[in-house]
Amino acid sequence: MTRPDWLQRLSDGATDPRAVQLSRFLVPDDDSARQSAVLIAFADGEAGASVLLIQRSTTLRKHAGQVAFPGGSVDATDPSAVAAALREAEEEVGLDPASVEVVAEYPPLYIPVSRFAVTPVIAWWRDPHPVEPRSRGEVARVELVPVAELVDPANRFQVRHPMGYVGPGVEAAGLFVWGFTAIVRSGLLDLGGGTRPWDTARERALPRELAGRPGPAAAADPADERDDAAEGTVGEAGSA
Template identity: 50%
Template sequence: MRTGEDTHRASYGRTAPSGPQAGYGGEVLVTADGLPGWLHPVVRAVDTVAPEQLSRFLPPENGRGRQSAVLVLFGEGETGPELLLMERSGSLRAHAGQPAFPGGALDLEDGDPATTGPLRAALREAEEETGLDPAGVQLFGVLPKLYIPVSGFVVTPVLGWWRAPSPIQAVDPAETARVFTVPVADLTDPANRATTVHPSGHLGPAFTVEGALVWGFTAGVIDRLLHFAGWERPWDRGRQVPLDWHA
């Protein structure tokens, strides 16, 4: 079994060649072993994608920005592959009411932000926000760090396979309005794709799924994963949805 030190020696942002599952606390592993075949295109995408292929917003060269991580968790639902999302509480000061991946800022106990820190933080925050059991999550990859200018967060997307699903719910209603899963088939359906226009004029991808408009950082990561995994279907980029849309 790989230890945290072994993971540090592995190429960070690449899948490690061995290890039974993701550990939580004492050990954190990145492994591609035991994944379903349909996830292999995502693994290949993680191994090859460059930061500038994911976003035009990259971490500042001066090192500023608060280190954080999100868990991009794939599972197997009743209708096939699905992705775990949550909707932030409408009373929050930042990103209120916005669908997002579970995640948050790194704590000191999470460890080195350049190695295992984001892995531990992604699992810890997902447990705190959705109630999932981290023991059932197998981490298999890490995307390059990205930047959210509006909040100043440097975000590491950590990818996981929900090997043993557990009950989920909004643990703290003051922070999380709801927790839900979205079938990957719905995310790739052209009828659910749209483009949002930020007040600044910036255009970004969006998804109208499960009664929510998924946009911003979360939609950008999903969009690029679908694209580089070869799952993207042609869709009407001229279809625009206002940011105050809701079902």
């Protein structure tokens, strides 16, 4: 399947100076940040342009029930952040790396509380195939969510964390998307020209079952659970 024209705007956005502003936190120059990557896979779904999202298991010690992109820590055996994102997506939901075409690698985003530098990897899922959680102890759901639902003004709002953090949120396909995932999603849509005017004064409280650590880094830090799983603290080892 041919890559759509709209995806080219996201590819071009990786070199846009605004790309580094997807997060207000800058990656330290002292190499103290731990490297990780997420795969933001777009596909031509039944409802048009769609993006692959996962929902974490409610039994996880951190970020339980939160929505994220597939991804996780860059291992010593990974030749690049791109390779890590593809490997993690395969381990997590069974996505075949050969079915996607990587179109862009965005500047790493820093999550201070966990000291992770997260590289967003944009991909065109040109040959979508069935995917499902590989480990129910880590991933509860996998959804190909229509972009139209993510940009619908009726679905967008500001999320207020119990600790005072306020940031972008959206509810689509039955998923409550906030924090890190929503920040990246919102920034990418802005760069890609897909944003529609919406009521930025609309505010919703973060559901209690999703409230973890305070601040934007509380939202689905893509590598935290991977580390916990590797340590055997949250069930079977998985990804993201």
